[in-house]
Amino acid sequence: MGQVDIAEFLKRGLCVLVATRDASLMPHCVTGSEVILTGPRRGIVLLPTFESAPALANLRAHGAIAVLLEEPTTHRGIQMKGRCLAMREATAPELKQAAEFAARTKAELSAIGFAPAVLERMNFMPCTVVEFTVQQVFEQTPGPGAGRAVEART
Amino acid sequence: MKLSDLMHCFQGVTPAGIATCAADGTPNQAMLSQVYYLDEKHVALSCQFFNKTRRNVDQNPFASVRLWDPVSLQPYLMQLRFLRAETSGPVFDEMASRIDAIARATGMAGVFKLLSADVYEVLSLSVLQGALQPAQATPLPWSPEPRQAGREELRGLQLLSDRLCRARTLEALYAELLTSMASLFGTTHALLMLHEEECGKLIAIDSRGYDRIGAGAEVKQGEGLIGTVAQTRKPLRLSGMAAMRRYTRAVRESAQKRGVALGDEIALPGLTDAQSQLALPLVAHDRLVGVLALESRDPLAFEDWHEAYLALLANQAALAIAMLSDREDEDEEASAEPQPAPLPWRRRLFTWFAGDESVFVDGEYLIRYVPARILWKLLREHAQGRREFNNRELRMDESLGLPPVKDNLESRLILLRKRLQERCPDVRLVSVKRGRFVLERDCEIALEEKP
Numbered sequence: 001m002g003q004v005d006i007a008e009f010l011k012r013g014l015c016v017l018v019a020t021r022d023a024s025l026m027p028h029c030v031t032g033s034e035v036i037l038t039g040p041r042r043g044i045v046l047l048p049t050f051e052s053a054p055a056l057a058n059l060r061a062h063g064a065i066a067v068l069l070e071e072p073t074t075h076r077g078i079q080m081k082g083r084c085l086a087m088r089e090a091t092a093p094e095l096k097q098a099a100e101f102a103a104r105t106k107a108e109l110s111a112i113g114f115a116p117a118v119l120e121r122m123n124f125m126p127c128t129v130v131e132f133t134v135q136q137v138f139e140q141t142p143g144p145g146a147g148r149a150v151e152a153r154t
Numbered sequence: 155m156k157l158s159d160l161m162h163c164f165q166g167v168t169p170a171g172i173a174t175c176a177a178d179g180t181p182n183q184a185m186l187s188q189v190y191y192l193d194e195k196h197v198a199l200s201c202q203f204f205n206k207t208r209r210n211v212d213q214n215p216f217a218s219v220r221l222w223d224p225v226s227l228q229p230y231l232m233q234l235r236f237l238r239a240e241t242s243g244p245v246f247d248e249m250a251s252r253i254d255a256i257a258r259a260t261g262m263a264g265v266f267k268l269l270s271a272d273v274y275e276v277l278s279l280s281v282l283q284g285a286l287q288p289a290q291a292t293p294l295p296w297s298p299e300p301r302q303a304g305r306e307e308l309r310g311l312q313l314l315s316d317r318l319c320r321a322r323t324l325e326a327l328y329a330e331l332l333t334s335m336a337s338l339f340g341t342t343h344a345l346l347m348l349h350e351e352e353c354g355k356l357i358a359i360d361s362r363g364y365d366r367i368g369a370g371a372e373v374k375q376g377e378g379l380i381g382t383v384a385q386t387r388k389p390l391r392l393s394g395m396a397a398m399r400r401y402t403r404a405v406r407e408s409a410q411k412r413g414v415a416l417g418d419e420i421a422l423p424g425l426t427d428a429q430s431q432l433a434l435p436l437v438a439h440d441r442l443v444g445v446l447a448l449e450s451r452d453p454l455a456f457e458d459w460h461e462a463y464l465a466l467l468a469n470q471a472a473l474a475i476a477m478l479s480d481r482e483d484e485d486e487e488a489s490a491e492p493q494p495a496p497l498p499w500r501r502r503l504f505t506w507f508a509g510d511e512s513v514f515v516d517g518e519y520l521i522r523y524v525p526a527r528i529l530w531k532l533l534r535e536h537a538q539g540r541r542e543f544n545n546r547e548l549r550m551d552e553s554l555g556l557p558p559v560k561d562n563l564e565s566r567l568i569l570l571r572k573r574l575q576e577r578c579p580d581v582r583l584v585s586v587k588r589g590r591f592v593l594e595r596d597c598e599i600a601l602e603e604k605p
Contacts, residue, residue, distance in 0.1 A: 017171040062179065144405075
């Protein structure tokens with residue numbers, strides 16, 4: 001089994017997408033503002049309020065979560081799967097980190113041709129913090145290896 | 155809101171996100187390179203690797219797909235239900251053609267291929283309000299002007315049709331076709347390739363918008379966008395090519411890590427930074443005449459209507475080329491040969507390589523196959539004092555190997571003229587009457603033959 005260093009990967013400019021599901025197994029895709037590793041096999045993802053209501057309802061009811069991190073310039077990607085532990089408001093340091101995360105993401109998107117005027121309009125705030133366990137990690141770079149389970153290097 | 159209002163989102167300029175859920179309730183999140191619009195109620199996703207997304211929808215058919223507008227980055231959310239995986243039929247064929255063209259152009263043939271076209275019903279579509287701050291009057295990264303529905307397509311079609319009908323020679327027709335692409339349709343980069351039936355290749359005859367004409371460049375059938383269009387005889391449009399290149403590069407690297415053997419990466423013809431391409435087959439009387447390839451740095455330069463509309467123009471052009479190619483109307487009388495101009499000091503050495511039937515000039519490749527045989531005949535007879543030649547004698551000369559019908563002689567002579575113009579402007583083939591031309595030179599010509 002290969003290894004990935006999630007903490008190192010999180011220093012890059014990344015897009016975050018989060019999957020949840022409801023009682024009928026209908027999945028729901030929502031964007032994330034930021035991901036932070038908070039301990040061994042634990043992390044938080046910030047979900048923007050403008051679209052997070054269905055995802056938060058799904059997490060309250062069922063808890064299953066998948067968090068995809070993808071680097072737009074290379075399509076390198078990692079997926080974490082786990083369970084929601086708690087939901088809460090973001091702290092000031094988390095919001096500061098989220099702003100830095102968004103700046104890196106926008107720099108990546110700028111590198112593939114999006115104009116600053118377009119990127120400035122992207123809105124990630126306000127947001128809700130979802131605490132989750134990291135039970136499984138998968139290689140998500142497109143190609144024949146996508147979906148392969150990998151070990152998170154800590 | 156209708157699905158067709160989001161056509162920009164289906165061009166593959168920005169990838170899409172897809173969430174699915176396994177039967178045990180575990181969600182999965184992945185990225186998609188492109189979502190294909192089928193109709194107002196259906197979309198198709200390409201299945202290139204039998205991955206977790208596909209395994210999930212086999213168990214539980216629901217999916218949630220997030221799209222982004224490639225100009226404004228406005229996100230949209232579609233809730234979908236998987237209906238079926240198609241492995242043949244028009245939807246599969248069209249998606250496979252596009253993916254195959256990308257794969258061939260990036261050396262990924264065999265690895266990056268369509269397994270199935272997965273058809274989904276669109277259960278709901280919503281705009282994600284609040285994702286963007288209020289808009290300001292700001293410049294956008296590429297042509298932001300809306301594609302107006304009321305454009306003068308009919309007028310453009312009429313003008314081009316008129317110009318093609320008035321062209322008296324193939325050379326004039328090729329020039330009108332390529333020039334009109336820019337003047338009438340704003341397509342600044344256009345390349346015309348003709349089909350050489352004997353060798354099964356496409357040969358560039360003329361172009362507009364590039365640093366050089368590129369006459370004589372060859373593309374094999376099935377190779378890249380142009381070769382694929384020649385093989386399938388169907389138009390093919392690629393948008394958001396930078397995104398595609400990034401995606402295929404990621405797949406390529408992933409495949410290489412897993413030890414999959416890959417071919418050499420083949421550079422796409424023309425612009426190195428093309429963002430969209432449209433190639434149209436030129437077919438007349440069920441015969442492939444050539445391919446017209448258009449390129450742009452605008453990722454959204456070619457939309458659905460371009461494909462249908464420019465295909466009409468391509469059909470007109472193909473018929474006009476076929477008709478002019480078949481004409482045998484040469485003026486009977488030879489013209490009075492003008493006195494040759496005094497020669498300057500320059501000397502050009504032409505070399506005939508019999509082995510691969512090619513002509514080099516001053517050690518540089520010039521041309522091969524039938525146009526090379528024609529040039530060599532002209533040069534040898536010129537060395538014996540002749541200056542004027544006619545098409546009929548070339549057609550009668552069996553040593554040139556022209557096919558008895560559909561010999562494309564005019565086009566071969568145009569190719570020869572363009573190659574001389576690019577590589578050896580001191581030697582020219584100048585038309586003096588219809589079907590007659592003289593070999594002009596501003597240099598001393600030396601000839602040598604090699605095996």
